[in-house]
Amino acid sequence: MEQTEPPKSRLKVEMELDRISNLPSDVIDKILSCLTLKEAVRTSVFSSRWRDKWAMLSGLVFNRECVSTQNRELFVNIVDHVLLSHIVPIHKFVLSRTHLIPFRDIDRWVLHLSRNSIKVFKLHIPYWPAKYKMPLCFFSYQDMIELKLSDCVLKPPTTFKGFRTLKRVNFRSVTLAQDVLENLILCCSLLESLKMRNCDGFTHLKIDAPNLRFLSFAGGLEHVSLQNTINLAVLHFNSWGICHRQDRVCSSNLAEFFVDLPHIQRLTIDGEAVQYLAVGGLPGKLPKPCLDLNFLSLLVVNFNLVLASARINCRIEVQLCKHEVIPSRTD
Numbered sequence: 478m479e480q481t482e483p484p485k486s487r488l489k490v491e492m493e494l495d496r497i498s499n500l501p502s503d504v505i506d507k508i509l510s511c512l513t514l515k516e517a518v519r520t521s522v523f524s525s526r527w528r529d530k531w532a533m534l535s536g537l538v539f540n541r542e543c544v545s546t547q548n549r550e551l552f553v554n555i556v557d558h559v560l561l562s563h564i565v566p567i568h569k570f571v572l573s574r575t576h577l578i579p580f581r582d583i584d585r586w587v588l589h590l591s592r593n594s595i596k597v598f599k600l601h602i603p604y605w606p607a608k609y610k611m612p613l614c615f616f617s618y619q620d621m622i623e624l625k626l627s628d629c630v631l632k633p634p635t636t637f638k639g640f641r642t643l644k645r646v647n648f649r650s651v652t653l654a655q656d657v658l659e660n661l662i663l664c665c666s667l668l669e670s671l672k673m674r675n676c677d678g679f680t681h682l683k684i685d686a687p688n689l690r691f692l693s694f695a696g697g698l699e700h701v702s703l704q705n706t707i708n709l710a711v712l713h714f715n716s717w718g719i720c721h722r723q724d725r726v727c728s729s730n731l732a733e734f735f736v737d738l739p740h741i742q743r744l745t746i747d748g749e750a751v752q753y754l755a756v757g758g759l760p761g762k763l764p765k766p767c768l769d770l771n772f773l774s775l776l777v778v779n780f781n782l783v784l785a786s787a788r789i790n791c792r793i794e795v796q797l798c799k800h801e802v803i804p805s806r807t808d
Contacts, residue, residue, distance in 0.1 A: 536569030536597070553582050560589050569597040577603055584612050594620045596642075601649075604628035608652060626651050633657060639664020647672040655679040662686055701753075706737045710769075715747035715776075730756045736764040747776040 539556055552574070560567075570590055572583070583602070590598075591614040598621055602609060610630040616637050624640070625647040632654070643665045651673075653661070658679050662668065663686075670691040671684070680699040684692065687705050693713040694701075701716070703709070731754045735741075746754065 534563075535565060535567060536571075537563075537567055538569075538571040538573075540571065540573040547576060549576060549578065553578065556582075556586060560586060567593040568595065570595060571597070571599040573599065573601040574603075577605070580609055583609060587612055588614050591615070591617050596620055597623045599623075599625040600629065601625075601627040604650065608650070631657055631661075633661075637664075639666075641666070643668060645670040648676050649674045651676045652678040655681060659683050659685075695747075701734070701750075703734065703737045707739055709738055710740060710742045712738070712741060712743070713745045713747075714750045715745075716750045716753065717748050730754050732757075732760045732764055735767065738767065739765045740769050741767055742769050743772040744770060745772075745774040745776070751775055 537559060539552075539559075556572075567590060570586075572586070583600075595618045598618060600609075608628050608630045610632065611626075613634055616633045619641055621640050621643050623645040624643060627649040628651075630652045637660075639661060641664075644667050646665075646668065647670075653676065655678070662671070662684060665686070667688055668686045669688055671686070671689060672691075672693045674693075674695045676696055682694060682698055682701045683704065684702070684706055685704045687708065689706055689709050691711045692706075692709060693711075695713075695715040696717075698716045701714070734754055738744075
């Protein structure tokens, strides 16, 4: 007699038919973390269990991928709705738009986020007709690990003592005064990576950061000073308008530049920065040997002029790097 399988319970049948709804919570969270915000919101139609899951994302990214509308008012309403609907602390906030957003709306969002434990904050907005000035409440983000700003003005209150947990900073077209820049770097004791491009408001680049591993700077300067940067491994230095008059220095810029770079591994120097380092004459040897240096790139607009003024020769290059020196194309 042929045996038949026992009928499946209704619950078991429903579970097989709705496997998505019965995924473990950690799996659902992982899936949502891999989606854009727009895609994550759409998952709310799967079932009642998925309905509010998107509102539990710890990271919010508002860019053209997640919010495609070019309607400024609609975009502002979307951001407002998402922030007000969120039911867990927000740890990551990214706002990157190509069209203008009223500064009063951004102020409101920055204030709302100050009530969260923000760890990653990235802001890129057009600055016409003026750059966006970060509100005072922004400087209360004391749990930040990564900060990326574009077309902004930083003017902290006099009581500001830095971001105690900040490790990675990326500034593009950011305006900050000389004392603000120096205090920001000095007070962020855990800083490991610093990128600055086309920033203004200061004339000297003074870096005092014992944990710094990566430094990239491109912009106008009069002077650069590296102090207490013994762990710096990668340095990209590109400056224009930098002062390189012989009568303004009393010692070798090259020697001063390398004194706190004992563990440098990759060094790229572009533009007038090469001429700046040539000022003050070349020392017979560096203050400390760069034993770890394995990549050296010099990009110069007029290399013949630099050679004539600095008297750079092969002997100096060998002292800079005992490994292979990789030349860079200038065309």
